[in-house]
Amino acid sequence: MRILERFGEQTIAFLEYLGGIITLIGESIRSLVHAQIRYAETFVQCYELGIGSLLIVLLTSLFTGMVISLESAQQAVQYGIGSLVGGAVTYTSVRELGPMLTAVVVAGRVGSAIAAEIGSMVVTEQIDALRSMGLSPVRFLVVPRLLALAIMLPLLTIFADIISIVGGMWIAQAYAHINPASFISSARQAVGFDDVVKGLLKSFIFACIIAFVGCYQGLSTRGGAAGVGRATTSAVVISIILIFGTNFIMSYFLFGGH
Amino acid sequence: MEPTIYASLEDVTLSFGENVILKKCNLKIVRGAITCIVGLSGAGKSTILRLLDGLIEPSSGHVYVDGHDLCHTPERKLVELRQKTSLAFQFAALLDSLTIGENVGLPLREHTALSDEKIRHIVDDALESVGLRHIYDSLPNELSGGMLKRAGFARAIVTRPELVLYDEPTTGLDPIVTNLITDTIIRLRQKLDGTAVVISHDLHSIFRMADYVAMLFEGAIIAYGPREEIRTSSNPFVQQFLTGNEVGPIPV
Numbered sequence: 001m002r003i004l005e006r007f008g009e010q011t012i013a014f015l016e017y018l019g020g021i022i023t024l025i026g027e028s029i030r031s032l033v034h035a036q037i038r039y040a041e042t043f044v045q046c047y048e049l050g051i052g053s054l055l056i057v058l059l060t061s062l063f064t065g066m067v068i069s070l071e072s073a074q075q076a077v078q079y080g081i082g083s084l085v086g087g088a089v090t091y092t093s094v095r096e097l098g099p100m101l102t103a104v105v106v107a108g109r110v111g112s113a114i115a116a117e118i119g120s121m122v123v124t125e126q127i128d129a130l131r132s133m134g135l136s137p138v139r140f141l142v143v144p145r146l147l148a149l150a151i152m153l154p155l156l157t158i159f160a161d162i163i164s165i166v167g168g169m170w171i172a173q174a175y176a177h178i179n180p181a182s183f184i185s186s187a188r189q190a191v192g193f194d195d196v197v198k199g200l201l202k203s204f205i206f207a208c209i210i211a212f213v214g215c216y217q218g219l220s221t222r223g224g225a226a227g228v229g230r231a232t233t234s235a236v237v238i239s240i241i242l243i244f245g246t247n248f249i250m251s252y253f254l255f256g257g258h
Numbered sequence: 259m260e261p262t263i264y265a266s267l268e269d270v271t272l273s274f275g276e277n278v279i280l281k282k283c284n285l286k287i288v289r290g291a292i293t294c295i296v297g298l299s300g301a302g303k304s305t306i307l308r309l310l311d312g313l314i315e316p317s318s319g320h321v322y323v324d325g326h327d328l329c330h331t332p333e334r335k336l337v338e339l340r341q342k343t344s345l346a347f348q349f350a351a352l353l354d355s356l357t358i359g360e361n362v363g364l365p366l367r368e369h370t371a372l373s374d375e376k377i378r379h380i381v382d383d384a385l386e387s388v389g390l391r392h393i394y395d396s397l398p399n400e401l402s403g404g405m406l407k408r409a410g411f412a413r414a415i416v417t418r419p420e421l422v423l424y425d426e427p428t429t430g431l432d433p434i435v436t437n438l439i440t441d442t443i444i445r446l447r448q449k450l451d452g453t454a455v456v457i458s459h460d461l462h463s464i465f466r467m468a469d470y471v472a473m474l475f476e477g478a479i480i481a482y483g484p485r486e487e488i489r490t491s492s493n494p495f496v497q498q499f500l501t502g503n504e505v506g507p508i509p510v
Contacts, residue, residue, distance in 0.1 A: 124351060125347050125348075128351065129347055129352075133344075134369060135364070
């Protein structure tokens, strides 16, 4: 009986969570459709969430590109296919690792910050104050963060792709003596413009996941400082799981896995 | 002349799971008067303010403000109705990222088409009303508790609402600032020619500003009337609360 009760409780909690997220998405879309956008705040958030994440994204991508190159270059040269390393690095970066790693890094840095900031506003009654003034927390807080992430995450991904390829090219040359011209030529053959666009589409979807999960966790914070801590952790964990899951589904459909 | 009622709670019950906060609670708020609600900590006093502001809905019963039933009212209509009501929060609840001036002017900026110059003028006037004109550009974290509360009052009155709700405005303040806050509430009520509801534990302050006093105990209003009537009430609950006696019908 206890197991059934717990199953029932978990199911209800999951459905409540799902309903809450769907409502948040609906309200955000309504605000966007009615052009109820706080442009100045959106610009500030672009800087805070996007520019603030640039260095960590660049570093992560640089090392990722370098390690892919390191792992593949030696083997490729041994089998006489060193000219394909550029393609391997670029292919992996643009289609998979660039969008996904950037999203994971941003989820850790920005998703947690969004949940903590909004959660603190909940426990200090600032959200109630907004509602009391007749202001929608969704329009006031969620929409600027959603727009900022939807703009900045794809941009960060472009930088991540470039730096990852550059890092890979450097290691390929330094470690396996693969000519940069050969590396670039291989990269251009392996990846088309549509791959870049599909990668950026993934980034856009990941941005929405990070923004909605972070904001929802923040807005549903209960229980003071401990509650803010729980909301922050949950925002990161849930975002990262959803990013990995969504990445698989999108790759399956976008890149012809079916 | 019979006083007119501006807001009321009718048979309001509010519960969260098995935790019952209000039980068939009835309360009348007289137009143009200051009504103070007293009661033990955790009795549900602040909850009454949130009900009157439409921030929460009762499990059953009705909440009326200026003739409108707030229950089961769509959020968009509630936003309109909230223009008539303002809540001054216990810890001010000013937005950290905005200056005091921006905080106070926020409702005007968002709900009116007034020019920046006009808004600045109204905000200055509101800050002047609470004796804080010089802090327009300060951030909330730069102010003392008393100044924060008064800045919160300025934000609450900037749209000239008909009903202002004050949540524990004097809690945690020294006697001098408490007096200043009490005077400010009385002055603002007169300036707006409106209605005020104040939650407080400070009996001295309550009997200085209140026209009516209501006592909340175990989820219901057990005593209500003009302040002198409450001060001299023979109700043993009221007497124990006013004297602070540990012995009496209220369990400690």
